[in-house]
Amino acid sequence: MQTTRAVLAIDQGTTNSKAVLVSADGSVLGVGSAGVRVDNPAPGWVQQDAEQIWASVLAAVADAGTAAGGSVAAVALSTQRESVLAWRRSSGDPIGPLLGWQDRRTADWCTEVLGAEPDAERVVAAGTGLRIDPMFSAPKLRWLLDHRPADVPLDDVCVGTVDAWLIWRLTGGHVHATDAGNASRTLLYDVGALAWSGELCRIFGVPGSVLPRACRSDAGFGTTLGVPGVADGTPVAAVLADSHAALLGQGGESPGLVKATYGTGTSVMTPVAGYRPARTDVPLTLAWLTDAPCYALEGNILSSGAALDWTARLLGQDSVGDLLELAQSVPDAGGVQLLPAFTGLGAPHWDRAVRASLTGITQATAPAHVARAAVDAVAQQICDIVDVIAADGTPVRVLRADGGATRSSLLMQTQADLLGVTVEVADVAEVSAVGAAKLAWRSLGAGASWRQAPPARTYTPGIGPDVRAERRQEWRMNLDAARRSADRP
Template sequence: MSPISEHGAVLAIDQGTTNTKAVLVDPQGVVLATASAPAGLSLPRPGWAEQDADEIWASVLTAVSRCLAAAGSVEIAGLALSTQRESVAAWDRRTGKPVGPVIGWQDVRTAEWCETLPTSVSELARGRTGLRVDAMFSAPKINWLLSSLADLTDVCVGTIDSWLIWKLTGCREHLTEAGNASRTLLYDVLALDWSDELLAAFGVPGSVLPEVRASNAGFGVTSGVPGLRDGIPVVAVLADSHAAMYGQGCTEPGMIKATYGTGSSVMTPTAAFAPDQSALTSTLAWLTDEPLYALEGNIISSGAALAWTAGILGLPDVGELATLAATVPDAGGVTLVPAFSGLGAPHWDRNARATFTGMSNATTRAHLARASIDAVAHQICDITELTGTTPHCLRADGGATAADLLMQTQADLLGYPVEVANIPELSALGAAQLAHQTLNAPWPPANTPARTFTPSIDAPTRQHLRTTWSTALTAALAPGS
């Protein structure tokens, strides 16, 4: 790709679980405009989570339109994508129409099916992909979607990056990015290709899958997209958690970041692929000139736990929840374990159930709110304690980092500082950064923190709080887990 002009901007699209953001970023890393649009999430049965692929695309168009309107006249040199990861869409190659719902990453309808797979499949998947066989990842969802279709001749299947590339390029390109592919349980992260053995094990024909490309290899050009001229290159694609790590400048072992979204992702780069971790997963963070691997812990319910608690307390949003929580010095002995869809890393217990414990007649709404804040921070600690590193800080990003109480609680429970990113749209910024660098544009040093939180409690208090959490967690786990 040739260099872009001094004024060329990258339009980064960050498609998440509940909303889509569009962020226009110039070659110096300056955000020129931002906009967002909601993306609906349906919960048709307990444990099921679905979205509509057409509605996701509509949210992209709305966010892009609003962003460009706010920016005025700006030259767009390229597009970058940051997308939710394990969610799966299926569509007809001839018509471009979805042939089923998007099965969300947090959906657990395939949990029982996963448990029927032989140990040999789990071992194969762990060795080739670094992942556990779990309903979170894409292959079981793909199997479920395809099982309802009589004819697969013209079916395309992909993660959300694939769906958006398909739509952005006028239904011409069926492609996916390597980091997103690594979350499917079907992609060999050492061979850097789909694994025939894993395709057979999960009953997925290779014909339905997209071509895998490196994160900055180019993914076609725009065609027929309302509001965008034809021919704009889709320069770079990253999975959202990976894009946040890129934007945080976490590229060396010993560095660690946490993204606070609907769920949370805690990631730390590794010197090499390490598939032998029992509680954390290994993943391909991105593929450029060389692959970068990382250890990761996936939390299923973090921002979702805050939103749920706000709802049952009759509060309009998470901001009001944090305000209420700050009116008490602690949770008054109350502990929330937000296992609404079971627990992800490091417990991996899909049969765990959400619990509130420690309540008394002195418990107030504020104590329940505070317990939900604590629950998010404790879950992050459960993962960081297993990474084998004690970093000088945790680099934090995502919408929930706006809550100072949560960030202070996180620093208190970790026992080391938390540095909060200076831009909430860090996943979009990370994808834009990769795109600008691919286009040979200048880029400033890695993101600098906007706020830093240092621990304010002593070690005995910290240990008491962690022990109380561990006790409540054990009670929430399924018998025998």
């Protein structure tokens, strides 16, 4: 019997790693997964163990049943983005924790940079399309360099986002590289010039010598060596950031589509025609670089799935599924509002001083109302970003949704209600992995028979504009009050 050739797409996220076997027509042939621990050693600190991430990738690959080896035509990567780590060039050993994209330990340092160099914000925005914020990689890279062990000289240091770490390990330490899309999230990569920027490296104090080579997303990133279940010499054909891969997996290769990936946080992204400096609080990003760059507007929410997890723990629920079932038992949140600013607010507010709050509680409040407030909070945050995208001149007629939380009909209906547009849920759960595999197959000269699956479910607004406007206004008033009361330096 002939073995079907597949791309092994490794999707490394904040809380789990997946390995997905994808055929040349887009069919998913097998899936494996393994969990990843997230540590919070201090308020606002979010970090992980780089070796555990690598171990989880190997476990997911084994779980996907790739032991046949020869059936794997290539490897593709879809990875969490702004998270960074440093390791020894000589041995490959990590020299500190992996600092997560949610980590805000560098918030004060970012404020110092803006104070010391008044022109820094303009230079960074013009070169990267982004803001100076602890979510992005450069401040965290600087922290890692400043806190490296005393016996590690700078010329023995490699740094990178998660894709660079996995490329290093997949190739047996022979390739130190990243894709341009991941590089664009570091604050060090000029998305107009499509290269690392010496001026940006100077602003953040990160020497270019420690950075990986920044490549086009389908450039080829070496070949595998010593990876159990994958034959040595298998090409690492394509690399994308997870949100970017989801956009490609959703068919978002030209302007007119808005997608939301619901994970620990949420990425809301829409392609735009050509490069232009960011004009709004939803920054510009480089989605991928192939024969030509694909730019997009993107807003990142720091806590969406994380808000559901926290609320489930608070209410003593065994799982998020149980929380959502509890939320479904009441028609609304009964006036309760959750603002899940556990590490501050990301787009479009960019306010790290705000803290999480639970308001509107009365004697009539039941646990189900708090559960429902968590669902509302996820949907409301996405509306905040979509409103800015629409105001920037991009009409939003449909939202394509993917990620674990899209399994909740309650959340998806709430999203359609609050947005006032149709929400389409992806047919494939592993849409980020499928997007990375899609690019890999193209790089191999295949994928011509790729099928863009129709949505699995569609939700249309079930409330009128007056009710929608009232619910949105209540959210904005609560958010504004929280921002006004924030303890600022």
